[in-house]
Amino acid sequence: MHFWLMKSEPAVFAFTDLKQRPTRTEPWSGVRNYQARNFMRAMTVGDLALFYHSSCPQPGVAGIMRVSRAAYPDPTAWDAASEAFDPKSTKARPLWDMVDVTWHADFQTLVPLEALRADPALANLLVLRRGNRLSVTPVTTTEFQRICTLGDATVATARAW
Numbered sequence: 001m002h003f004w005l006m007k008s009e010p011a012v013f014a015f016t017d018l019k020q021r022p023t024r025t026e027p028w029s030g031v032r033n034y035q036a037r038n039f040m041r042a043m044t045v046g047d048l049a050l051f052y053h054s055s056c057p058q059p060g061v062a063g064i065m066r067v068s069r070a071a072y073p074d075p076t077a078w079d080a081a082s083e084a085f086d087p088k089s090t091k092a093r094p095l096w097d098m099v100d101v102t103w104h105a106d107f108q109t110l111v112p113l114e115a116l117r118a119d120p121a122l123a124n125l126l127v128l129r130r131g132n133r134l135s136v137t138p139v140t141t142t143e144f145q146r147i148c149t150l151g152d153a154t155v156a157t158a159r160a161w
Contacts, residue, residue: 107151
């Protein structure tokens with residue numbers, strides 16, 4: 001099992017939106033960065049990801065989701081009406097992939113960006129690196145567990161490790 005951090009702007013799609021979906025599942029579409037896409041291609045069903053709220057008054061990690069479908073072509077790249085449209089991507093030669101994610105567990109408290117920065121155990125967390133704008137990044141098992149501890153994750157969450 002691998003661990004990830006995936007960012008979304010809560011005004012676009014929030015962790016609560018994922019939890020309110022009928023099956024608590026949503027395609028993670030619209031990623032248009034090759035490195036982030038490649039990270040999604042490396043995901044396997046069952047991997048866990050931290051849901052990070054970005055570009056908002058209080059950025060931070062809100063909870064945990066599980067990868068419920070491995071990478072497959074992202075159809076928003078072919079939709080001219082979509083903000084994620086890419087005319088270079090075709091159904092015959094798709095450039096962009098997405099994964100499906102499913103709500104896994106809430107955090108009792110949001111883990112704010114300031115707390116992530118202040119924790120020495122998270123000094124190498126990719127999302128904290130200057131200039132990093134990737135929406136999908138890997139995290140180590142130790143980083144994942146530490147962030148879950150900071151968020152007061154439930155016992156059910158601990159069983160997933």
